[in-house]
Amino acid sequence: MAKFPRFLIITSGIGAVVGGSVILKDFIVGNGQKLPETVRADGKVCIVTGSNTGIGKETAMELARRGCKVYMACRDIEKCRKARAEIISDTLNQHVHCRKCDLADFESVRQFVTEFKTKESKLDILINNGGIMRCPRKLTKQGIEMQLGVNHMGHFLLTNLLLDTLTSSAPSRIVNVSSIAHTRGTINFEDLNSEKSYDPGAAYNQSKLANVLFTKELAERLQGTGVIVNAVHPGIVKTELGRHMGLENSIMASLFVKPLLSFFLKSPVQGALTSIYVALAPSLENKTGKYFSDCKEKDPSEQAMDPIVAKRLWATSEKWTRLYNSDSSSPSLVAAM
Ligand SMILES: NC(=O)C1=CN([C@@H]2O[C@H](COP(=O)(O)OP(=O)(O)OC[C@H]3O[C@@H](n4cnc5c(N)ncnc54)[C@H](OP(=O)(O)O)[C@@H]3O)[C@@H](O)[C@H]2O)C=CC1
Ligand SMILES: CC1=C(/C=C/C(C)=C/C=C/C(C)=C/C=O)C(C)(C)CCC1
Numbered sequence: 001m002a003k004f005p006r007f008l009i010i011t012s013g014i015g016a017v018v019g020g021s022v023i024l025k026d027f028i029v030g031n032g033q034k035l036p037e038t039v040r041a042d043g044k045v046c047i048v049t050g051s052n053t054g055i056g057k058e059t060a061m062e063l064a065r066r067g068c069k070v071y072m073a074c075r076d077i078e079k080c081r082k083a084r085a086e087i088i089s090d091t092l093n094q095h096v097h098c099r100k101c102d103l104a105d106f107e108s109v110r111q112f113v114t115e116f117k118t119k120e121s122k123l124d125i126l127i128n129n130g131g132i133m134r135c136p137r138k139l140t141k142q143g144i145e146m147q148l149g150v151n152h153m154g155h156f157l158l159t160n161l162l163l164d165t166l167t168s169s170a171p172s173r174i175v176n177v178s179s180i181a182h183t184r185g186t187i188n189f190e191d192l193n194s195e196k197s198y199d200p201g202a203a204y205n206q207s208k209l210a211n212v213l214f215t216k217e218l219a220e221r222l223q224g225t226g227v228i229v230n231a232v233h234p235g236i237v238k239t240e241l242g243r244h245m246g247l248e249n250s251i252m253a254s255l256f257v258k259p260l261l262s263f264f265l266k267s268p269v270q271g272a273l274t275s276i277y278v279a280l281a282p283s284l285e286n287k288t289g290k291y292f293s294d295c296k297e298k299d300p301s302e303q304a305m306d307p308i309v310a311k312r313l314w315a316t317s318e319k320w321t322r323l324y325n326s327d328s329s330s331p332s333l334v335a336a337m
Contacts (some may be wrong), residue, residue, distance in 0.1 A: 004225075007330070018190070019136075030212065032108065032235070032270065032273040032274050032277065032293075032294040032295035032296075033273070033277075033295055034273055034276075035241045035273070035276055035277050035280055035281055035295075036183070037066075037198030039066065039280050039281070039282065040066050040067050041063060041066040041067050041068045041124075041125075041280055042066075042068075043067065043068075043069070043125050044063075044067070044068045044069070044124035044125060045068070045069045045071070045120055045122055045124050045125075045169075046063050046068045046069070046070055046071065046123070046124060046125035046126070046127065046279070047070075047071045047123065047125070047126050047127065047162075048060045048063065048070065048071070048072060048073065048114070048127040048129055049073045049074075049082065049101060049103065049127065049128055049129050049130035049154075049155065049158070050073075050074065050075075050103075050129045050130025050131060051070075051072040051073065051074060051076045051080070051129065051130075052072065052076060052079040052080045052082070052083040053079065053239065053240055054082065054239030054240055054241065054268050054271070055177065055234050055237055055239060055268050055271040055272050055275065056127070056129040056130060056131060056177075057083050057087070057268065058087075058268040058271065058272035059127055059129060059268050059272040059275045059276060059279075060072055060083075060087055060096070061086075061087050061090060061091060061272075062272055062276050063125070063276070063279070064087050064088075064091040064093040064095070064096050065090075065091040065093065066280070067127070068091065068093075068095075068124075069095040069096075069097075070087070070093075070095065070096045070097070071097050071099055071116060071120075071210060072096065072097065072098050072099065073099055073101035073130070073158075074098065074101065074130075075100070075101065075102040075103070075104070075108075077098055077100055078311050080098040080099075081098055082232060084096050084097070084098050094256055096147070096195075098186060099112055099116065100112065102141075102154075103130050103149070103150040103154025103155065103158070104140040104141060104146060104149055104150050104154060105140065105142070106140075106142055106143040106153075106154070106321060106322070106326075108139070108141075109154055109157050109158050110157075110161065110326060112158070113158065113161040113162060115296060116162075117165065117224060120165070121168075122165065122168070122169040123162055123165045123166050123169050123172060124169055124172050124173070125172065125173050125174075125175070125279045125280075126158075126159060126162060126166065126172075126173070126174045126175070127174075127175045127177070127275055127304055128158070128159065128174065128176045128177060128211075129175075129177040129275065129277060130150065130151075130154075130155075130173065131150065131151045131177065131207075131241065132146060132147055132150050132151065132241075132243060132244075133147070133204045133242070133245075134147075134201055134203075134204050134245060135147065135200060135202040135242045135244045135249050136244070137152070137194065137198040137200075137203075138213065140153070140154075142320075143193075144193060144320060145193050145194045145198070145203055147200075147203045147204050147206075147207045148192065148193070148194075148203060148206060148207045148210065150207075151204075151207035151208065151211065152207050152210035152211060152317070153317060153320055153321055155176065155211075155214075156317045156321055156323075157321040157331050158306030159174060159218070160321075160323055161216075162178070163222075163227070166227045167222075167225050167226070167227055169226050170225055170226025171226045171227075171228070171285065172226065172228075173230075173278070174218070174227065174228070174229040174230075174237055174276050175229075175230060175231075175278050175279050176211045176212075176214060176215045176229065176230070176231045176232070177211070177231075177232055177234060177275060178208045178209075178211035178212050178215070178231040178232065178233060178291070179208040180210075180233045180236075180293065181204060181205045181208045181231050182205065182208040182209040182211065182212050182233075182300060182301060182304055183300070183301040184205045185202070185204075185205030185206045185207075185208055185209030185210075185301075185303075186202075186205075186206065186303060187206060187209060187210065187211070187213070187303070187309055187312075187313055188202075189207060189312065189316075192206075192316065199251040200244070209301070209303065209304055210313060211231055211303040211314050212231045212291055212300045212301075213225070213293070213304060213306075213309060213310040213314075214310075214313070214314070214317070215229050215230060215231040215289060216289050216304070216305065216307070216310050217307075217310040217311060217314045218289075219288040219289030220289065220307075221268070222262065222288070223288075227287075228284070228286070228287060229287040229288055229289065230284070230287060230289070230290045230291070230292060231276050231290070231291045231292070231300070232274045232275055232278050232291070232292045232293065233274070233291070233292070233293040233298075234266070234271040234272070234273075234274055234275065235266040235270065235271055235274070235293070235294065236264075236265050237265055237266045237267070237268055237269060237270070238261075238265040238266065238268065239268055239271065241285055246323070246336070247330075249260075271294060273294075274292050274293060274294060274295050277292070277295040278292050281295075291304070
């Protein structure tokens with residue numbers, strides 16, 4: 001048998017492992033293409049919720065880089081200020097602002113909108129990104145299960161309160177950051193608030209399915225207004241979202257699971273690509289009510305396309321958020337249903 005130099009065998013072995021891993025990673029993780037830098041958004045006004053960290057921060061960063069005036073809608077103003085400073089120093093765009101908006105408190109959402117409207121008369125892009133996953137059962141200020149409350153109800157109220165400004169700014173866009181987790185979700189109208197039983201995973205999946213159903217129903221209602229609304233799955237991304245998954249407290253997880261998982265997760269920059277694409281791509285001018293992943297249109301689950309479920313969820317969301325009756329003096333809105 002011919003003898004190969006050892007270094008050749010070793011380097012080709014390493015090459016094969018690295019090359020194979022990159023291909024495998026691309027296959028598992030997905031690889032959305034970056035929208036060309038020539039697509040600018042100078043002078044556009046946008047809001048990104050939950051933009052002090054993770055996908056939201058990178059989304060705000062990229063919008064600022066492309067010339068937008070960005071409002072960072074965050075629950076923690078200190079964290080928001082730190083992220084804002086980084087965004088300004090990286091992009092040199094001074095038009096980045098921090099505003100308090102706690103999606104777990106309808107009064108805070110209403111205050112955010114009132115203040116926004118005193119400063120701005122137009123809104124070109126709303127990115128409903130903020131979210132929480134698999135937390136232990138807790139309630140929002142108005143008594144809604146936290147994941148449904150933050151991921152869906154808070155954004156439902158925020159979006160509806162901004163519709164007049166979005167409509168008068170048309171063409172304008174709304175991006176709802178959902179998840180592939182919506183495919184495992186069902187809307188449990190018998191126990192929407194998880195009062196009879198609580199499964200953190202099921203509550204997350206339900207809230208992400210609600211994001212897609214909200215997108216579908218809103219798109220219907222906005223036909224002909226020039227406002228388009230789409231949902232995205234950002235990929236599985238290395239962010240703080242997994243904070244309730246228990247990986248932080250275990251040595252085994254820290255040594256083996258986290259490094260392995262980290263390798264196969266997208267970076268937050270990669271995670272922001274689909275949101276940016278759906279917010280800005282000129283080719284999507286007339287696309288509405290759709291679902292995107294890796295910057296491509298995909299079919300959502302069957303239940304996510306059910307108009308009866310979408311309309312029922314909309315009616316319940318109107319009541320629970322007191323969209324047309326902002327008197328939130330009742331301690332538990334849900335109990336009043
Ligand atoms: N990471 C992933 O793999 C995936 C993420 N997604 C979705 O992407 C979105 C962004 O998540 P990601 O960046 O990963 O997660 P992070 O946890 O890194 O960021 C979530 C953001 O939402 C904010 N947030 C949480 N609760 C509230 C609230 N009550 N009011 C206002 N803001 C709030 C957080 O603020 P704070 O820092 O103060 O907690 C943070 O800014 C979410 O909607 C998530 O469901 C979907 C699929 C996969
Ligand atoms: C916990 C944790 C991690 C894992 C996060 C994961 C696995 C998130 C999955 C999110 C999903 C599936 C969202 C769906 O919508 C890291 C980043 C490896 C390291 C830090 C701690």
